Amino acid sequence: MIEPSNTLDATSAETIHGRDEFLLPGMLHLYEEPLVLAEGNGVRVNDPEGNEYIDLFAGILTTSVGHCNPNVVGAVTAQMKKLGHISTLYGNEMHVEAARKIADITPGMLNRTFFSNSGTEAVETALMMACLATGRSEIIALRVGYHGRSFMATSVTAHSGWRPLATQVAGIKHAKSPNLYRCCPSKTRCDETCVDKFVDDLEEVIVTTTNGRPAAFIAETIMGVAGYVVPPMGYFEKAAEVIRHYGGLLVIDEVQAGFGRCGDHWFGIQHHGVEPDIMVMAKGIANGAPVGATVTTDEIAHLWKGKHISTFGGNPVSMAALCATQDELHRHNAPKNARQRGDQLKEALKEMQARHPWMGDVRGMGLMQAIEVVKDPVSKEPDVERTKRLLEASREEGVLVGLGGLYGTVVRIGPSLLITEQEMAEGIEKLGKAVDRVGS
Numbered sequence: 001m002i003e004p005s006n007t008l009d010a011t012s013a014e015t016i017h018g019r020d021e022f023l024l025p026g027m028l029h030l031y032e033e034p035l036v037l038a039e040g041n042g043v044r045v046n047d048p049e050g051n052e053y054i055d056l057f058a059g060i061l062t063t064s065v066g067h068c069n070p071n072v073v074g075a076v077t078a079q080m081k082k083l084g085h086i087s088t089l090y091g092n093e094m095h096v097e098a099a100r101k102i103a104d105i106t107p108g109m110l111n112r113t114f115f116s117n118s119g120t121e122a123v124e125t126a127l128m129m130a131c132l133a134t135g136r137s138e139i140i141a142l143r144v145g146y147h148g149r150s151f152m153a154t155s156v157t158a159h160s161g162w163r164p165l166a167t168q169v170a171g172i173k174h175a176k177s178p179n180l181y182r183c184c185p186s187k188t189r190c191d192e193t194c195v196d197k198f199v200d201d202l203e204e205v206i207v208t209t210t211n212g213r214p215a216a217f218i219a220e221t222i223m224g225v226a227g228y229v230v231p232p233m234g235y236f237e238k239a240a241e242v243i244r245h246y247g248g249l250l251v252i253d254e255v256q257a258g259f260g261r262c263g264d265h266w267f268g269i270q271h272h273g274v275e276p277d278i279m280v281m282a283k284g285i286a287n288g289a290p291v292g293a294t295v296t297t298d299e300i301a302h303l304w305k306g307k308h309i310s311t312f313g314g315n316p317v318s319m320a321a322l323c324a325t326q327d328e329l330h331r332h333n334a335p336k337n338a339r340q341r342g343d344q345l346k347e348a349l350k351e352m353q354a355r356h357p358w359m360g361d362v363r364g365m366g367l368m369q370a371i372e373v374v375k376d377p378v379s380k381e382p383d384v385e386r387t388k389r390l391l392e393a394s395r396e397e398g399v400l401v402g403l404g405g406l407y408g409t410v411v412r413i414g415p416s417l418l419i420t421e422q423e424m425a426e427g428i429e430k431l432g433k434a435v436d437r438v439g440s
């Protein structure tokens with residue numbers, strides 16, 4: 001049981017009431033009755049009534065080193081007491097140290113970082129950067145991809161529920177999502193042999209729907225909101241060849257998949273042996289402190305002409321959180337732990353799938369694992385009702401998971417990268433009970 005330490009003590013009902021009165025009504029909540037969380041410690045969170053949950057979703061894959069990680073809390077507190085804010089108009093050691101830590105783990109020539117405050121801002125910066133570097137303005141993204149909630153980011157997002165406006169930023173086109181489970185009617189599941197089909201579509205989009213001179217192709221290494229769609233090996237290598245053939249840059253969005261989450265490497269794209277021109281990061285980068293990062297090469301960085309600034313981006317407190325988070329990820333060898341705990345999780349999910357044919361697909365890499373819920377494995381028709389029941393049952397069993405997919409029928413799991421074998425076993429047991437409850 002976590003000792004209460006905060007000064008506010010509203011009940012869940014009071015918080016929900018206040019939310020309904022003062023916050024924007026469109027904000028998505030996962031559960032039928034919104035869940036209010038008051039405290040956290042490692043992979044555990046509590047509601048105000050003291051109910052405890054194992055958090056297998058980590059604030060949307062963000063508390064990468066666990067809730068209230070003492071080393072992050074210590075670093076943030078110390079920095080807040082020393083110097084809280086200056087803006088990018090002034091230099092600060094923490095800012096530089098954070099950029100150095102990112103350059104240490106990014107592939108190849110990617111060594112220049114611009115820090116902002118969210119994944120959305122990092123995506124905006126990346127696309128602007130690609131347009132400035134190429135002198136072009138057309139962008140290709142993937143269908144069902146998600147890149148954030150600004151005007152530009154919702155325009156590259158291709159997921160109707162996340163595109164509130166009928167009018168989008170001009171010059172953005174979408175290629176076929178490399179989804180092995182859902183793309184090929186003639187096969188139960190596509191495989192690497194389908195790579196050419198996806199890449200041909202990317203090329204066709206360029207030559208038929210753009211002027212043939214795109215600025216960039218942006219893609220997630222694992223499509224998170226899409227329901228952990230894992231592009232097949234070979235896809236990024238060939239997609240990089242195509243976009244570069246037409247003079248555009250490869251922008252890789254690692255907002256969800258970065259920092260060891262996919263196992264074995266620091267970034268998802270490293271599994272594909274491809275070096276992007278620009279990379280975008282956020283979420284797990286600083287364990288919940290609002291940090292977005294856009295990273296590129298010397299050459300591309302120098303092509304950004306004109307002024308650049310951020311009031312909050314790179315602020316010493318967020319940078320202290322980033323540095324402490326990165327140190328924790330290294331100290332615990334997060335990529336290795338993500339692979340081992342991911343294997344443990346996947347094995348358990350596969351066992352559940354063997355008992356329940358409605359678990360149409362179990363997929364993912366490392367600590368990014370998903371279950372796609374279908375009415376039956378042949379039609380693969382999305383089962384919205386059963387997914388909702390599974391989510392509610394998980395909550396009742398005391399485990400938090402997320403949702404994704406075009407129809408909201410993919411259960412997403414993405415806990416802290418430091419989760420232990422014992423904690424994972426506990427989470428699996430609770431999830432298994434929920435799965436069995438909605439099984440028949």
Ligand SMILES: Cc1ncc(COP(=O)(O)O)c(C=O)c1O
Nearest residue numbers: 118119120146147148224255256
């Ligand atoms: C792949 C990806 N890119 C960008 C974003 C936007 O990040 P943020 O919510 O921090 O603006 C998200 C958020 O879920 C994401 O999953």
